[in-house]
Amino acid sequence: MGGFSSEFGSSVHALALLDNIVYVGGVFTGIGVGARNGLAALDATTGTVTLWSPNPGPRTQDPRVGALRVNGDTLYVGGYFQMIGGAPRTNIAAVHLSTGTVSEWNPGADNQVAAVWPAGTTLFAGGTFETIGGQSRPRLAQLEVGNGSATAWNANPNSGVNALVADANTIYVGGDFSFIGGEPRMGFAAFGLAPPPRIETDSIQRLADGGLQFRVSGPSGVPLIVQGSIDFSEWVGLQTNTVGGVFDFTDGDALLPWQFYRALAQ
Numbered sequence: 085m086g087g088f089s090s091e092f093g094s095s096v097h098a099l100a101l102l103d104n105i106v107y108v109g110g111v112f113t114g115i116g117v118g119a120r121n122g123l124a125a126l127d128a129t130t131g132t133v134t135l136w137s138p139n140p141g142p143r144t145q146d147p148r149v150g151a152l153r154v155n156g157d158t159l160y161v162g163g164y165f166q167m168i169g170g171a172p173r174t175n176i177a178a179v180h181l182s183t184g185t186v187s188e189w190n191p192g193a194d195n196q197v198a199a200v201w202p203a204g205t206t207l208f209a210g211g212t213f214e215t216i217g218g219q220s221r222p223r224l225a226q227l228e229v230g231n232g233s234a235t236a237w238n239a240n241p242n243s244g245v246n247a248l249v250a251d252a253n254t255i256y257v258g259g260d261f262s263f264i265g266g267e268p269r270m271g272f273a274a275f276g277l278a279p280p281p282r283i284e285t286d287s288i289q290r291l292a293d294g295g296l297q298f299r300v301s302g303p304s305g306v307p308l309i310v311q312g313s314i315d316f317s318e319w320v321g322l323q324t325n326t327v328g329g330v331f332d333f334t335d336g337d338a339l340l341p342w343q344f345y346r347a348l349a350q
Contacts, residue, residue, distance in 0.1 A: 100152040100159060102181070104128045107159055109149030122148030123161065123168075138177075138184045140165040150211075155202040157181050162197030162209060176200070176209060176216070191217040191225075191232035201248040201255070205229050205280055208255055210245025224257065224264070235349060236306060239265045239275065253277055278303035281347040287332075295336040300347045304329040307350040312342030319346065 098109040106126045108115065115124045118133035125136040140148050140163065151162030159179045161168060168177045169186035175193040177186050193213040201208045207227045209216060216225045217234030224245045226237040241261035249256050257264065257273045264273045281302030288298040302308045306328040311319040312335070322342070325331045328349075335342060 097150045098152040100154045102154045107152050109152050111148055136184045138169040138179050140168040142166060150198045151200045153200045153202060160200045162200045164196040189232045191227050198246050199248040201250050203250045203277060208248050210248050212244045281308050281349050283347050295334055297334045299332050301330045302328050302349060309348050309350055311346050313344045316344060
């Protein structure tokens with residue numbers, strides 16, 4: 085496997101592996117015999133540089149790419165950059181594995197993203213940023229995979245986050261902090277992951293007057309909203325439950341016009 089070349093010095097800060105392809109992120113302008121700027125894909129067997137080249141930039145200080153995580157056909161990229169995949173993205177992006185272009189997902193962080201980890205319909209991001217996903221979420225945030233907005237979850241560590249890992253029930257956080265989630269924690273903390281809001285399909289029933297009723301369940305203490313749509317494109321709020329938990333939703337106008345429903349945490 086070839087070495088690295090860079091006018092700024094060469095270092096690798098993140099790796100990801102899928103289907104015999106190694107994705108390499110860091111600070112370099114070349115890898116092997118190929119010119120690649122901060123992010124490259126290599127054949128895991130031969131070390132050959134593939135044609136895939138999102139080309140993050142144009143920042144020239146600190147790691148250009150510091151975090152990589154594959155989820156399905158998407159590579160989530162965190163670091164310190166302003167462009168990637170031919171589009172403006174500030175320090176965090178979702179890159180298509182097939183093309184190297186970015187998706188429309190665009191949370192935008194105002195400083196470096198050092199760690200990313202997908203968890204269900206959300207993605208956790210950690211680093212040294214103050215705002216991300218359109219909200220103040222110092223150094224650690226949970227982002228919606230659908231639209232990139234920050235959820236209500238806000239652990240607010242008092243210093244940077246460098247590492248994230250999660251299983252189905254818990255997100256583990258490592259960094260330079262001494263206080264997080266309202267509690268003293270020296271460099272390491274764990275948070276339980278609440279299940280996402282859902283419509284309980286076995287509760288759906290048509291009422292005698294033609295309306296529709298179903299049960300919504302979600303985390304307690306988090307406002308939950310039921311939305312309706314006729315085309316999966318535009319969604320309209322139908323009911324908000326400010327205390328979360330479990331509640332019954334009734335749509336007396338189910339015949340006009342809603343055909344699809346979803347439940348979200350606000």
